Amino acid sequence: MGTLSGLFAPDRVAVVGATDRSGSVGRAIMRNLQSGFDGTVLPVNPGRETVFSRPALDSVSETDADLAVVVVPPDAVVPVVREAGEAGIRSAVVVTAGFGEAGSDGAARESELIEVATEHGIDLVGPNSLGIMSTPVGMNATFGPEDATPGGLSFMSQSGAFITAVLDWANEQGLGFRDVVSLGNKAVLDESDFVEAWGGDNGTEVILGYLEGISDGEAFIRAAREVTPETPVVVVKSGRTDAGAQAASSHTGTIAGSEQAYEAGLDQAGVIRADSVQELFDAARVLEGQPLPDRDTVAVVTNAGGPGVMTTDAVGDSGLSMASLTDDTLESLSASLPAEGNIYNPVDVVGDADNDRFRSAIDVVLGDDAVGSVIVLACPTAVLDYDQLARDTVDLQTEHGKPVAACLMGGARVDRAEDALSAAGIPNYFDPARAVYGLDTLAEYRSIAEREYEAPVAFDVDRERAEEMLSSAVDRDNTRLGVEAMGLLDAYGIPTPYGEVVDTPGAAADVAARIDGHVVMKVVSPDILHKSDVGGVEVGVADAEVPDTYADLVARARRYQPDATILGVQVQEMVDLDDGVETIVGMNRDPQFGPLVLFGLGGIFVETLEDTTSRVAPVSRPEAEAMTREIDAAPLLRGARGRDPVDVDATVETIQRLSQLVTDVPAILELDINPLVATPSGVAAVDVRLTIDPDRL
Amino acid sequence: MGTLSGLFAPDRVAVVGATDRSGSVGRAIMRNLQSGFDGTVLPVNPGRETVFSRPALDSVSETDADLAVVVVPPDAVVPVVREAGEAGIRSAVVVTAGFGEAGSDGAARESELIEVATEHGIDLVGPNSLGIMSTPVGMNATFGPEDATPGGLSFMSQSGAFITAVLDWANEQGLGFRDVVSLGNKAVLDESDFVEAWGGDNGTEVILGYLEGISDGEAFIRAAREVTPETPVVVVKSGRTDAGAQAASSHTGTIAGSEQAYEAGLDQAGVIRADSVQELFDAARVLEGQPLPDRDTVAVVTNAGGPGVMTTDAVGDSGLSMASLTDDTLESLSASLPAEGNIYNPVDVVGDADNDRFRSAIDVVLGDDAVGSVIVLACPTAVLDYDQLARDTVDLQTEHGKPVAACLMGGARVDRAEDALSAAGIPNYFDPARAVYGLDTLAEYRSIAEREYEAPVAFDVDRERAEEMLSSAVDRDNTRLGVEAMGLLDAYGIPTPYGEVVDTPGAAADVAARIDGHVVMKVVSPDILHKSDVGGVEVGVADAEVPDTYADLVARARRYQPDATILGVQVQEMVDLDDGVETIVGMNRDPQFGPLVLFGLGGIFVETLEDTTSRVAPVSRPEAEAMTREIDAAPLLRGARGRDPVDVDATVETIQRLSQLVTDVPAILELDINPLVATPSGVAAVDVRLTIDPDRL
Structure with a gap:
């Protein structure tokens, strides 16, 4: 969608449905636009001569506007947007509600709106939007009470x-905005378009979002x-919890994807996720105001030991x-601090410290190469001037160019100091x-900005064989497969123990005879x-027990479910679990993000411990490696308690191969390899379950 | 220590070391005390005629004071306190520093101080204290800049x-205090004494603490x-993290106990733990201002869907x-809300709601028996008056007597509404x-207030046999025992599989012959x-393999450590793990809280997953039961994935019996039963390790 300059930097804005009528939305928008907009405001209302003393035009087509803000009744919206499109207007904000959020009539109206906007290439915000703002051109095209x-x-x-709540609050907090967009129903433009547009805008320092869903994860x-390498993106994605997701779906009617998918997708996108409003704006403030640290170490300089300990806990x-301070720093602090002080981090300049002693300690610590960022932490004392401490902190931050945060603790006595710090972005x-x-958050963003996204490996696989297997299963009316689908894994190069599905006790004995040692037998039934x-x-x-066991397995299955289709019994080589770890590799499809690949501790622990992690496919090698590191049980893979480490490379490759399989074959709706036994000498997919969507084959 | 009324409600306060000298601590205390104290202030300074125009006395013994505040030089403190004690003064605050926190001389001085205070029965705060305050008598006996x-x-x-930082901030926030104590070095009075005193004080609504350590956990x-059944106690215990614990120990010189012990101990004490300053005072505010909910359900009433979803996430x-609203409530909301509204929780009265619609929805929801507490959540709109909404919220909270919290979102426009809410404790x-x-936090406190502490069960055990076993091990210079100590568990009624330690291959074969099926063999060496x-x-x-295996095990041990003492080999009945769960039951001693009993997922998962929970011994039956419920793997014990549930009662009993063992026998420093295999038919302690302190036998 590009820069969206027609939305954010228009010369001429038409307000279709503008009016003077008290209490109306059309009036509120006119009032807000009039109050500071650098360009021309053009009221459109065929029923009025003037609006706010300006001559009202009869139709949007007469305006020659760059941007149309539409506040007409629901039924009139589509004709107005069509007219605008025909008149060459390429940007629109539809404030009117009564679309996708309002039953099937509304949904039909929204489809029409999308069609018209697409036909004319209109960048359209809304419908059901509060409007948009852009402070560089003084434009407030919302009907909210705040600027x-x-x-x-x-x-x-x-x-x-x-938005209205945030603006009122932010004005008091000294937070400033560039562009503000109320996304509404996101019929045409959605979060991805604004991320793209603001990413290309030099004036945007930080992109913030409150989202209840993401329309298109990919x-x-x-x-x-x-x-994100240039501009940080911070998002509150609500509906995180089960209760929240339910509330979100009743609020916007979105089918929310799984929280797991959002967690993986936002992380893979390089987006910083805030869990609350407070976190969102705390992150925004520091990302806008402070440079990035060159390392993840922090030093605390304080005149109070107790708060120093609390900060260390945080x-x-x-x-x-x-940070472990260098010897030079320790020496220098040792020379300037009294004996009761602490030269180690948290550095304690002691309660009787005046501004000079405090300043010199901050200076020394900021100059230490082992220190990434600094917290200046103070309690009020008779000998410390907070205003001076704030000025010193600002000067030293500027001089050293490292990020600094302040906790000048107190109430009214901090007000002026806080203003001075805030003005300098601290x-x-x-x-x-x-x-x-x-x-x-700064350190997190630095690691995002430094990320290199690697392309997924394309392994040499037998895609055709895989697709044929699925088709033939579907032909037999099987859409839920088990061990009989091991060949699918084999086609994608995922190691499976030798085994075959047979349908007589004799055939079972034949297979067992080909296998060294004891075997595993499993009944096969969809x-x-x-x-x-x-x-x-x-x-x-x-x-010797194989034929009898065959009979027993089939009999038990019959007892459990008399009408079950029994395809036979799988006879499989036994995988030695002694040095192995049972893992799970799986996939399900998310409505927004598509295939989501999961890895974790398998076997009986899957549901109980939920020690798993996910990525949106396709999964690159570094991502698959990260997955094997980030589960709690990761040390078991790498040889905890004197055990031999398992073949992690083979595990990583299996995750990638599964990712390739589910990316290649959209008909696979869900798939679990559980357990994938990882041993020092390799991996083996011992069991598999999958569901197929016949319509996607 | 009782009520400590001599500290908090004295008639006559002597300030020993009082002075007019500018910049001195003695002056600051005099100034603060003079400014509002209801009683008499008596300066003591043999070198001055007057202090602040009052006649200065030569000695504390001349004052007839209830409370002595001591600000003389370190060396003079003990003599002054002795003199005060001899003169019948029973309360003292020692402000002077240079004691336990200041090297070995200081520590010696602190010991003397404790001795003198104990001899005279003086309730002593400090040394190294900022002082104390008590607002009911207008007393500020600190040298801080704040009242x-x-x-x-x-x-x-x-x-x-x-304290100085908090007071400045709290004054701005409208938080008020009754008594304030700077604990200093806690030489005599510590946190337990103030909890006891304030618990008996009707004017104290909430007890708050910032603690770096607890002197005596028990x-x-x-x-x-x-x-805590009557008065909530909320504490920030810093030094929670490894980094923080290190900082705390360098700050106060305390040997901090383990975080695990504090977590268990504070919880068992019924103390609410805050992780940050913000949480401490957020908890204080609501506990002071609001009633307790009768259930853990919350309803949200809002005029904005988005923030409603965020709140639901929280x-x-x-x-x-x-809360699931009752049918009556839904019907009533349905009648009063527009179609776009949401009658289900979070209840959305929609953006065009005026104060009447908002008020009536809050009223209906507060009246619902299924609702424990209510959040009134609003964004600014043209039709909603925040001041009125605040007044309505206050009235309805009072009328229904249920706890209410408010999020009237915004900045300057909320100020007056916030004051009105705050005045009513919302x-x-x-x-x-x-x-x-x-x-x-309110709901957490309600469950604490309702707690019944059950006495631990005293099982019939063979304590004498246990002590004899340990003594004889110590006699053989063994202080670290393994499977050879299984008899210890047996003496305390903890089930162990049959097994014996033998020292020849032949004896091993004899034991194996007495056991059905295969056996487990383990080398035994301290x-x-x-x-x-x-x-x-x-x-x-x-x-048949037993004799050879004996030789192999001993040979391997010799190879690993040629000089190891090898006591023999244990031959043990095999415990069937198929239907079992490997758990761990263990104990270590904490310097502050004493024996800490641990339960969790055992076997190879102990270190990796750290799925464990702890209690300070003695552990009661309900506490042991709770332990088996609160680990992540708890569902495995109760039969997840079609498995039979294990004998949880036997597991619970084992935890209690271990608790009794380590309470009875303080010589056991550490003990681990790992694994304790829990099966559907009972438990079996398969392996044990313990360390003995010979001096405590």
């Missing part, structure tokens, strides 16, 4: 009401990956660590945990998903 | 500087359990759940997550702690 202070934050929100990841909770908090959160729960699995069967 | 606003919070802090638990993150936040945190890491364990040994 924005100019600044570097561009903010999009799926809730218009939230497009969003693509857009955000382009932008660092311990974060992704940062306490946030000040009463609670040290918030200062640490801010610096942690109707029995949890085989072990019904006694459908026997482990460690000796050759 | 406290009267209110219901009593606050103790191990950091004096933090005393603290005892004191807090008495108090509820999902908390211990609360979203907190207002911009961030809904903080409102939810407050209500969650020098080899991780037997399986050195090939010192063989599982599933057939009778």
